[in-house]
Amino acid sequence: MIVLEKRPQPSRNWSIATPLIAVLATMFFGGVLFAVLGKNPVEAIRTIFWDPLFGEFAFYYRPQLLVKGAPLVLIAIGLSLGFRAGIWNIGAEGQYIMGAIVGAGVGLAFYPMDSIIVFPLMILGGAVGGWAWAMIPALLKVRFGTNEILVSLMLVYVAEQMLASMSLGLLKNPQGFGFPGSRNLNEYASATSWINQDVGMHWGVVFAFIAVIFAYVLLNRHMLGFHIRLTGEAPRAARFAGVKPARLILFCLGTSGALAGLAGLFEVAGPAGQITIDFNVGYGFTAIIVAFLGRLHPLGILLAGGLMALTYIGGEIAQSQLGLPAAAIQVFQGMLLFFLLALDILTNYRIRLRKSEVA
Amino acid sequence: MKLTTLLASAAMVLGLASGAMAQDKTKIGFVYVGPVGDGGWTYEHDKGRQAVVAEFGDKVETTYVESVPEGPDAERVMTQMALNGADLIFATSFGYMDQTINVAKKFPNVKFEHATGYKTAPNVSVYSARFYEGRAVQGHIAGSMTKSNVVGYIGSYPIPEVIRGINSAYIHAKKVNPDVQFKIVWAYTWFDPAKEADAAKVLIEQGADVILQHTDSTAPQAAAKAAGNVITFGQASDMSEYAPSPRVSSIIDNWAPYYIARTKAVMDGTWETVNTWDGIAEGMVGIGEITDAVPAEVKAEALALKEAIASGEHHPFTGPLNKQDGSAWLAEGETADDGTLAGMNFYVEGIEGDIPQ
Numbered sequence: 001m002i003v004l005e006k007r008p009q010p011s012r013n014w015s016i017a018t019p020l021i022a023v024l025a026t027m028f029f030g031g032v033l034f035a036v037l038g039k040n041p042v043e044a045i046r047t048i049f050w051d052p053l054f055g056e057f058a059f060y061y062r063p064q065l066l067v068k069g070a071p072l073v074l075i076a077i078g079l080s081l082g083f084r085a086g087i088w089n090i091g092a093e094g095q096y097i098m099g100a101i102v103g104a105g106v107g108l109a110f111y112p113m114d115s116i117i118v119f120p121l122m123i124l125g126g127a128v129g130g131w132a133w134a135m136i137p138a139l140l141k142v143r144f145g146t147n148e149i150l151v152s153l154m155l156v157y158v159a160e161q162m163l164a165s166m167s168l169g170l171l172k173n174p175q176g177f178g179f180p181g182s183r184n185l186n187e188y189a190s191a192t193s194w195i196n197q198d199v200g201m202h203w204g205v206v207f208a209f210i211a212v213i214f215a216y217v218l219l220n221r222h223m224l225g226f227h228i229r230l231t232g233e234a235p236r237a238a239r240f241a242g243v244k245p246a247r248l249i250l251f252c253l254g255t256s257g258a259l260a261g262l263a264g265l266f267e268v269a270g271p272a273g274q275i276t277i278d279f280n281v282g283y284g285f286t287a288i289i290v291a292f293l294g295r296l297h298p299l300g301i302l303l304a305g306g307l308m309a310l311t312y313i314g315g316e317i318a319q320s321q322l323g324l325p326a327a328a329i330q331v332f333q334g335m336l337l338f339f340l341l342a343l344d345i346l347t348n349y350r351i352r353l354r355k356s357e358v359a
Numbered sequence: 360m361k362l363t364t365l366l367a368s369a370a371m372v373l374g375l376a377s378g379a380m381a382q383d384k385t386k387i388g389f390v391y392v393g394p395v396g397d398g399g400w401t402y403e404h405d406k407g408r409q410a411v412v413a414e415f416g417d418k419v420e421t422t423y424v425e426s427v428p429e430g431p432d433a434e435r436v437m438t439q440m441a442l443n444g445a446d447l448i449f450a451t452s453f454g455y456m457d458q459t460i461n462v463a464k465k466f467p468n469v470k471f472e473h474a475t476g477y478k479t480a481p482n483v484s485v486y487s488a489r490f491y492e493g494r495a496v497q498g499h500i501a502g503s504m505t506k507s508n509v510v511g512y513i514g515s516y517p518i519p520e521v522i523r524g525i526n527s528a529y530i531h532a533k534k535v536n537p538d539v540q541f542k543i544v545w546a547y548t549w550f551d552p553a554k555e556a557d558a559a560k561v562l563i564e565q566g567a568d569v570i571l572q573h574t575d576s577t578a579p580q581a582a583a584k585a586a587g588n589v590i591t592f593g594q595a596s597d598m599s600e601y602a603p604s605p606r607v608s609s610i611i612d613n614w615a616p617y618y619i620a621r622t623k624a625v626m627d628g629t630w631e632t633v634n635t636w637d638g639i640a641e642g643m644v645g646i647g648e649i650t651d652a653v654p655a656e657v658k659a660e661a662l663a664l665k666e667a668i669a670s671g672e673h674h675p676f677t678g679p680l681n682k683q684d685g686s687a688w689l690a691e692g693e694t695a696d697d698g699t700l701a702g703m704n705f706y707v708e709g710i711e712g713d714i715p716q
Contacts (some may be wrong), residue, residue, distance in 0.1 A: 057578040271431035281428045
């Protein structure tokens with residue numbers, strides 16, 4: 001009989017090994033899925049994981065990995081702080097939208113003024129937009145004890161309506177022939193977040209790396225980081241150590257909101273270029289997977305963000321080259337989270353084989 | 360020379376020849392906003408792609424990527440198609456406009472075709488269909504058949520194409536039924552069965568017994584069927600699986616002739632930038648079979664209307680028409696010009712509610 005035995009402490013080795021095993025398991029079962037669909041599984045896996053990095057057109061795809069991965073990492077870093085402390089911000093998608101709206105709004109307010117001050121103000125606007133949106137669930141939780149999971153998630157849908165309203169009204173391009181959507185910020189030199197489009201560098205990529213470093217220092221070298229970890233691992237001990245839960249909630253939700261807002265701002269001022277009704281494509285939700293895949297550890301998140309970006313870009317190549325349906329790629333990405341969570345049990349439990357005893 | 364060697368060398372020559380021909384294949388990429396199985400918009404574009412394959416066989420090679428979001432992802436997908444040697448790329452949704460222009464700049468030798476947009480370039484053409492002509496026929500049937508005098512309309516996005524359709528349907532419904540009232544719900548999606556079904560249910564609860572949709576899935580048809588006593592129209596595709604009722608007719612987008620013609624133009628080297636806007640007359644807009652659920656006289660009138668539009672005798676936007684705010688738009692007998700239609704951002708007089716701003 002197989003028995004699960006709780007480990008006295010989560011296994012460190014397994015905690016590092018499970019993401020890798022989950023990736024391998026996803027490759028294997030994904031291959032089986034592709035084979036059932038009548039595609040060569042080896043070729044499909046190679047197209048997804050190898051071609052974007054080392055294939056014929058890698059010169060184009062490698063920079064794209066930065067573009068796709070940066071917002072994921074930036075958002076996931078913010079989320080991981082809260083997740084570690086047991087504060088669940090599920091609404092990063094909404095904060096991402098609000099950051100983009102406020103940031104782009106600041107930029108468009110200055111149009112067509114040419115000044116070095118425009119972009120820094122937009123960055124500030126993006127951070128404030130996301131922060132303010134996250135403060136709603138934070139304050140409600142602190143003041144009335146509401147559930148931040150529900151409130152932050154529901155606010156995503158409110159933000160989507162705001163986005164539609166902005167694309168059709170306040171931020172609509174006055175020279176757009178009545179079509180919804182703002183001016184394209186890529187055509188406004190003072191407001192673009194691109195540094196070098198050919199190598200995929202925009203300020204969002206820079207900020208993503210900075211966020212990783214800051215999160216690492218915070219969690220390992222700073223009292224606040226210690227409190228965050230302590231609250232998640234031992235809430236009772238945290239209270240004895242003098243952690244103020246309200247302050248922690250405001251900090252974690254606020255920081256994750258600000259980072260999600262920044263991600264939105266860099267996206268709208270760079271790769272997306274404009275506020276449109278369909279501006280958000282789910283980075284805020286995918287970042288939750290990235291945060292867990294990266295074990296809520298800053299460096300892990302950096303790697304996980306790259307991996308997710310790889311499956312997106314490789315998945316698109318597989319679609320157009322091999323004719324794999326889009327849904328199969330989504331199933332493939334879903335498998336990744338599934339296996340990760342399923343294998344998590346090995347971190348906290350030990351599997352023992354025991355002979356069944358007669359009661 | 361022995362016969363076998365002769366055959367072998369002949370086979371080799373043939374083999375080489377076909378190998379050479381394979382390199383001459385015209386490569387065509389399609390970018391879809393929904394899944395090919397949506398049963399509506401994307402489904403019809405994919406039928407157009409299949410028609411190209413059927414027409415040219417081995418001389419073409421088509422690829423497609425489905426469910427591509429309207430944003431930076433579309434740019435990457437098109438770039439990837441161009442890198443892989445595509446000669447012609449069809450971007451089949453309005454929201455791919457800026458991305459198409461961006462990619463086209465980087466690949467001047469690749470031809471691009473953008474559906475329902477308005478930005479052209481030396482290697483970017485735009486094409487669309489005059490769906491509003493089909494909407495006129497739908498409006499006529501809807502106005503004639505509604506008993507509650509409430510017609511529900513599921514809008515996707517408040518862009519000119521959709522507003523044109525609402526206006527056209529309303530004008531023709533009002534003509535046969537002065538008491539008709541339109542209730543409009545904006546779904547803010549092209550394809551989301553759950554949202555579309557919800558929108559249909561809301562409209563039915565508000566008393567609508569006719570549902571018109573400008574979204575791509577069959578979910579509203581299913582919702583109408585479940586409610587009973589509600590009629591619908593197929594959108595973009597025939598959706599005949601819901602005939603004879605609730606689906607009593609449909610607008611069918613027929614892209615195949617255009618796709619074949621443009622592919623041919625690329626093969627012949629005669630491709631040039633065009634701005635195509637075809638309707639019932641050219642066959643780009645088809646009216647699906649009007650079922651027996653529609654009274655015979657209404658059916659006859661609807662078909663007559665279709666003929667009148669096809670022959671150019673009737674323009675769906677013919678004065679006297681006022682804008683919603685009561686200001687004059689078209690005088691008696693005057694017809695709307697294409698420029699106004701292309702950028703239409705107002706309701707005609709009589710429609711209640713505001714276009715989301």
